[in-house]
Amino acid sequence: MRARTRRLYTFGLAALLVLGAAILAFFALRENANLFYTPEVLAEKGLPREGKEVKVGGWVEPGTLTYSDGGTTMQFIVIDNSPNIITVRFNGVAPDLFREGQGVVATGSFAPDGTFTAKQLLAKHDENYQPRELKPLEAGG
Amino acid sequence: MIEAGHFAAFLAIALSLAQGIFGLRGERRLAGLAAISAFAVMALSFLTLINAFVTSDFSVALVANNSHTLKPMVYKIAGTWGNHEGSMALWCLVTIGFGAIAAATMNTGRQVFEARALGIQGLLGVGALAYLLFASSPYLRLDPAPFQGGELNPLLQDPALAIHPPMLYLGYVGYSFIFALAAAGLMEGRIDRVWAKEVRIWSLAAFAPLTFGIALGSYWAYYELGWGGWWFWDPVENASLMPWLIGAALLHSVVVTEKREGFAAWTALLAVLAFLFSILGAFLVRSGVLTSVHAFAVDPERGTVLLMGLLAYGGFALGLFAWRAPKLEGGKAWTLISREGALMANNVVLIVAALTVLLGTLFPLIAEAFGRTISVGEPYFNLTFVPILTLILILLPIVQAWAWGKADVKGWLRWAAAGAALVAVFLLLGVGLLDISAGAAFGLALGVWLVGGAIWELKRRAITPGRVFKLPRRVWSMTLAHIGLGLFVIGAVVETTGRYEATLALPEGGSGTVAGWNITLDEIRAIEGPNWYADRAVLTARKDGQTATLTPMKRYYPAAAMPTTETAIHKTGAGDLYIALGEAREVDGESRWVFRVYFNPLVDVLFLGVTLIGLGGFLGLWPSRRAARPAAAEASL
Numbered sequence: 001m002r003a004r005t006r007r008l009y010t011f012g013l014a015a016l017l018v019l020g021a022a023i024l025a026f027f028a029l030r031e032n033a034n035l036f037y038t039p040e041v042l043a044e045k046g047l048p049r050e051g052k053e054v055k056v057g058g059w060v061e062p063g064t065l066t067y068s069d070g071g072t073t074m075q076f077i078v079i080d081n082s083p084n085i086i087t088v089r090f091n092g093v094a095p096d097l098f099r100e101g102q103g104v105v106a107t108g109s110f111a112p113d114g115t116f117t118a119k120q121l122l123a124k125h126d127e128n129y130q131p132r133e134l135k136p137l138e139a140g141g
Numbered sequence: 142m143i144e145a146g147h148f149a150a151f152l153a154i155a156l157s158l159a160q161g162i163f164g165l166r167g168e169r170r171l172a173g174l175a176a177i178s179a180f181a182v183m184a185l186s187f188l189t190l191i192n193a194f195v196t197s198d199f200s201v202a203l204v205a206n207n208s209h210t211l212k213p214m215v216y217k218i219a220g221t222w223g224n225h226e227g228s229m230a231l232w233c234l235v236t237i238g239f240g241a242i243a244a245a246t247m248n249t250g251r252q253v254f255e256a257r258a259l260g261i262q263g264l265l266g267v268g269a270l271a272y273l274l275f276a277s278s279p280y281l282r283l284d285p286a287p288f289q290g291g292e293l294n295p296l297l298q299d300p301a302l303a304i305h306p307p308m309l310y311l312g313y314v315g316y317s318f319i320f321a322l323a324a325a326g327l328m329e330g331r332i333d334r335v336w337a338k339e340v341r342i343w344s345l346a347a348f349a350p351l352t353f354g355i356a357l358g359s360y361w362a363y364y365e366l367g368w369g370g371w372w373f374w375d376p377v378e379n380a381s382l383m384p385w386l387i388g389a390a391l392l393h394s395v396v397v398t399e400k401r402e403g404f405a406a407w408t409a410l411l412a413v414l415a416f417l418f419s420i421l422g423a424f425l426v427r428s429g430v431l432t433s434v435h436a437f438a439v440d441p442e443r444g445t446v447l448l449m450g451l452l453a454y455g456g457f458a459l460g461l462f463a464w465r466a467p468k469l470e471g472g473k474a475w476t477l478i479s480r481e482g483a484l485m486a487n488n489v490v491l492i493v494a495a496l497t498v499l500l501g502t503l504f505p506l507i508a509e510a511f512g513r514t515i516s517v518g519e520p521y522f523n524l525t526f527v528p529i530l531t532l533i534l535i536l537l538p539i540v541q542a543w544a545w546g547k548a549d550v551k552g553w554l555r556w557a558a559a560g561a562a563l564v565a566v567f568l569l570l571g572v573g574l575l576d577i578s579a580g581a582a583f584g585l586a587l588g589v590w591l592v593g594g595a596i597w598e599l600k601r602r603a604i605t606p607g608r609v610f611k612l613p614r615r616v617w618s619m620t621l622a623h624i625g626l627g628l629f630v631i632g633a634v635v636e637t638t639g640r641y642e643a644t645l646a647l648p649e650g651g652s653g654t655v656a657g658w659n660i661t662l663d664e665i666r667a668i669e670g671p672n673w674y675a676d677r678a679v680l681t682a683r684k685d686g687q688t689a690t691l692t693p694m695k696r697y698y699p700a701a702a703m704p705t706t707e708t709a710i711h712k713t714g715a716g717d718l719y720i721a722l723g724e725a726r727e728v729d730g731e732s733r734w735v736f737r738v739y740f741n742p743l744v745d746v747l748f749l750g751v752t753l754i755g756l757g758g759f760l761g762l763w764p765s766r767r768a769a770r771p772a773a774a775e776a777s778l
Contacts, residue, residue, distance in 0.1 A: 009477055014489045021493045021529055025500055028524035029517065033504065036514035055516055071646030071728035071735060092644050093367070093723030093737040096695075096704045107518070120368075 034107065040082035047110050056086055056116050057105040065100055078104065078116075087115045095123040143201050146189030147280035150230075150270060153183040153237060157266035160240065164260015169252045172259040173244035179266065180234075180241035187221075187234045190279055194221045200286035203227060203279045208290045209700045211672035212298070219303035220293040225427065225440070226279035228306055232423075233269045235307075235314040240266060243318055243343075249335050257325035258318070265317050268450055276446050292701035295673070301361040305354055309381060312351020313419040316384060319343050319391070323412035324458055327465040332405035337398035340412055342762065344395060345618075347415075348388045349758025355381050356751040367706035367721035369642055369739035371747065374522045376431035379502040380422030383495050387415045390491035393484050401545055403472030403481055407488070410466070413458040418495075420451045430506060479548045483540035490533040497525040534587055534630065535560070537623065538594020542601055563590055577638065584634030591627030595620050618761030625753025632747025636716075641740040646726060646733040656740040658684045658718060665734060673698045675707070678722050678734060682711060693722040693736070716742035 035048065036055045048054050058078035065076045074094060078086045088106050098104060098121065106118035156179035164172035190203075194217045199205040207224045208217055216223075222231045240262040247255050273279070296302075319340055326336045358381070363371040372378060391411040397404040425431055428444020475481035501517045508515045539556045542548075564586045571582030599620045603609040645653040645660065652661035663679045675696040682689045691709035698705065711718040723735035 003471060003474070006475070006477065010485060013477075013486070017489055017493055017529075017532075018496075021497055021525065024525045024528065025497055025521075028521045029501075029504060032520040032524070033508070033515045033517050036516065053518070053520070067646075067726050067728050069646075071726045071733040072644040074726075093721060093735050096706060 037086070038080045038082075039078060039084035039086050040080050042086060042114075043082065043084040047112070047114060050112055051109050053107065053109055055105060055107050056088060056118070057103070058086065060098070060100050060102060060104050061085070062100040076100075078106075088118055089115060090118040090121050092121070095121050098123040142189055143193055143198070143280050143282065146186040146193075147278075149182045149186035149189070150233075150274055150280065153179045153186060153233070154267055154270040154274065156182065157237065157240075157263045157270060160263030161260050161267060162263075164256045164258070164263055166260075167253040167256045169256040169259070172256050172263065176237070176240040176244040176259055176263065179263070180237045183234050183237045183270075187230055190227060190230055191218055191221050194218060197290065198286075199288070199290050200282050200284070201279075202281045202283045205283055205287050205290045207293050209292045209672060210289065211700070212293065213671055215300075215303060216293060216298045219297075222306045223293050223297045223302070225443075226273075226277045228310070229269070229273045229277050230279050231307065231310055232314055233266065233273050235310050236262070236269045236317050237266045239315060239318040239343075240321075247339065249339055251329075251335065254325050254329055254331070254336070257328055258321045261321035261324045262318055265321065265454075268454075272446060272450065276443055289700070292672070292698060292703075295696065295698040295701050295703050295705045296365060298698075299361060299365055301357045302365075305357040305361060307354075308350045308357060309354030312347050312349075312354050312388075313381075313384060313422065315343065315347025315350065316388065316416040316419050319347065319412045320416035320454070320458065323409045324461055327409055327461045330465055330468055332398065332409050332469050333402055334399055337395050337402075337408065340408070341392070341395045341399055344388060344392050344412075344415075345758050345761045348385070348392055349755050349762065351381070351385055351388060352751060352755035352758060355385060356748060356755065359751075360748055363744070364708050364710060364719075365706070367708050367737065369640065369719055369721075369737070369741060371636070371744065374501070374517075374519050376502050377426050379498050380425045383498055383502075384415055384418040384422060386491050386495040386498070387411060387418055390488045390495075391415055393487045393491075397472070397481055397484050401473045401475070401481065402470060403475065404485070404488075405469040405472065406462075406466040409469075410462055411488075411492075413462060417451065417455050417458070420447065420454065424448055424451060425502065431502065473546065475545070476547045478543065478550055480540075480543045480545045482548075483536070483543050486536065486540070487533055490529060494526055494529045497529060498522070501525070531587065534591060534626070537626075538590060538597065541594070541598050541623075560590060563593075581634055581638040584638070585631060588627045588629075588631030588634060591630060592624050593627075595623035595627060598623075614763055615761050618757045620757070621760060622754045622757030625750045625755075625757060627750070628746050628753065629750030632743045632745070632750055635743040636741050636747055639716075639742040643738050645736045645738055646728060647736065648731050648733050651733070655738040656718075658682045658738075658740070660720075660736075660738065662734060662736075668694075670696070672700060676722070678736070680709070680720060680736075682718060687713070689718065691718070691720050693720045695722050695724070712745070716740060717744050 032053070034053055034055050036057060038058050056078060058080040061077040061079045065074060067074055069091065073089060073091045075087065075089045078088055090106065102123060105122045106116065107120040108116055108118035110116050156175050160172050160175035160179060163175055193201045193204050194208050195214070197204065197208060197210045197217070203224065203226050208220045212220070221227045240259060243262065244259055249255060322336065322340050322343065326332045358378070359371045362373070391408065394404050394408045394411055398408045424444055424447040427447060428441055430444060501521050504517050505515055539553070564583060567582040567586035568579060571577045571585065572579055599609060599612070599616070600606070602616055603612055641656040643655045645655065647653060647662040649662055649664055652659060654660070659682070661681045663681055666677050666679065668675050668677050673696045675694045677692055677694045680691045680693070682691060689711040691711055693709040694707035696705045696707055706721050708719055708721045717740070719739040719741055721737045723737060725732050725734050
């Protein structure tokens with residue numbers, strides 16, 4: 001095979017793969033990039049599609065933490081600087097630094113009634129670390 | 142004491158600068174001497190830092206912020222690199238160390254090339270040291286010195302995390318010398334066999350520890366975070382995966398340059414990119430531009446300095462590349478159906494896979510520029526990275542038998558039949574009998590295909606079974622790595638698709654059932670360690686006559702004011718029974734403790750696979766008896 005023909009094939013194949021990957025990435029990002037909702041954003045934009053994975057963040061309102069399902073599910077209310085709230089349910093163990101009054105970021109999806117079922121909870125990781133999504137909230141508060 | 146270390150670091154920067162000047166002027170011997178002396182003084186400087194940690198000298202700001210007298214000795218020492226400034230000191234030490242080892246061992250017979258490589262390594266050392274001394278100095282004193290220190294982040298007080306940073310840095314920084322070799326080769330315009338042989342050895346020297354570093358970090362995340370998983374597609378993890386993928390591509394492409402003088406420009410480009418991606422990783426981790434679940438002290442200003450360094454190094458190397466690459470020779474002729482073609486496909490796939498990781502990692506930043514806060518998680522990577530990589534894994538056992546130049550593919554029908562039969566068997570047995578998903582059955586078949594293919598290739602190369610152990614070490618190195626890859630695929634598929642998890646809330650004496658295991662909470666006891674106290678649960682797990690005692694803990698480190706989760710893992714032949722202890726909850730008038738219980742099937746197979754990949758890399762580094770006299774051959778040409 002002549003070097004030029006080979007180069008043509010090589011670049012053709014590589015371009016095809018890159019194109020395929022780009023298309024995959026485009027659809028994967030469109031479907032799976034998780035939007036971030038604070039109670040205020042939720043009030044503005046309305047509920048996302050049911051079952052669509054999103055993130056929710058804010059402060060755990062003190063005095064709202066309750067347990068159900070024999071103690072395996074926790075439920076609490078997330079607030080921000082707006083008058084709105086989001087009710088979050090989570091089946092599992094709270095992160096080490098989960099506290100009422102502290103920041104929390106949850107990944108999961110909304111039910112039609114507006115309650116949020118989380119499959120993962122993140123809290124402040126250590127004294128120097130704060131989930132990045134919450135920084136604007138803190139500055140505003 | 143620490144002032145001596147501070148002074149030694151200044152001496153090291155001067156010696157590295159001398160190394161750079163001598164090297165670029167082509168003075169091999171002087172550059173080598175400077176490199177070795179720079180290493181000696183930097184090692185002394187690093188020892189003064191370790192000494193400050195060991196003796197808990199809280200007048201040193203770094204020690205006061207990151208250590209504590211009650212901390213066990215091993216974590217006092219590991220604390221030296223368990224923080225930003227100390228880890229940058231380690232980065233400098235490793236950069237200079239690679240230069241010194243190269244100065245002592247390089248023997249290509251090309252004085253000017255070696256001198257230039259050492260010179261560029263010296264300048265990289267100057268850059269790293271300047272960043273250390275002027276942007277993140279670990280040598281600063283506190284006045285007055287506090288009586289007691291803060292604490293190393295308790296999450297990092299762990300055996301795997303004590304050796305994870307040095308391993309990772311041997312990998313990241315190992316690529317600095319490959320960068321130097323590439324730049325020196327491009328300056329000479331000679332990217333040929335001799336160059337490739339040198340780059341291949343150093344690529345293994347970086348790739349093997351990088352593999353272990355990533356594996357240790359992953360294993361740590363598995364048992365320490367208490368989330369049951371081993372990879373979270375977190376930016377910090379992706380930052381280490383990208384140089385690894387590029388390093389893997391480089392290992393395959395440099396073989397073509399070594400054996401056939403082909404892919405010269407491409408190999409040189411990969412050699413440059415591997416290090417640029419290592420710095421990009423440091424930037425992503427240290428600047429705090431991305432959200433990570435892992436704890437890192439971040440500082441946007443340092444991020445800016447790292448970004449400028451990245452642009453300077455990148456601009457220099459890519460400029461050199463654009464100038465010299467068009468003049469490089471093409472090597473021996475080949476067709477697409479050949480070993481060259483197969484290795485090219487390997488490279489394209491690995492690089493495209495690395496780019497999908499890059500896109501997924503940076504996309505939140507791009508979106509933020511447009512005013513939207515989003516994150517990209519596991520589903521994106523499962524839809525892009527996984528299928529792209531699967532392509533090359535399917536082909537691997539077939540194409541590794543292809544010859545250089547032009548391969549004979551008469552046997553392709555047999556390969557296709559064998560592959561189809563394998564998939565059919567796994568689909569029938571897996572989906573039909575064991576009720577797993579079709580995707581999982583296919584993934585398992587792929588893993589078995591890879592392991593079988595690697596063994597088949599070994600057999601093919603040995604021709605007769607008796608010669609298997611006489612094969613060159615690099616063949617064994619490749620075989621181990623490919624078997625490891627297959628085992629990793631098997632473990633990853635089984636663990637990801639077969640993981641079982643549930644939450645239990647138990648009062649003392651209560652019990653529940655997860656994945657067939659009956660789990661009883663016998664008691665909760667308060668215990669104390671050297672620098673922590675803890676609630677420790679004693680659980681008895683029973684299944685089909687097996688009994689195991691698990692003792693997960695929730696520790697509290699008062700000095701750091703921080704709790705950590707210590708999971709308990711019971712190994713069975715089929716996988717890990719894994720329990721993390723949560724908090725106490727008041728439910729129905731009684732106190733219940735909550736537990737997250739996982740059954741992670743074949744997770745050890747996954748880690749064994751990665752370990753074999755790393756061991757394969759180290760085996761390839763071991764000099765073989767026959768390759769002991771290359772310099773003489775080159776000198777006589």
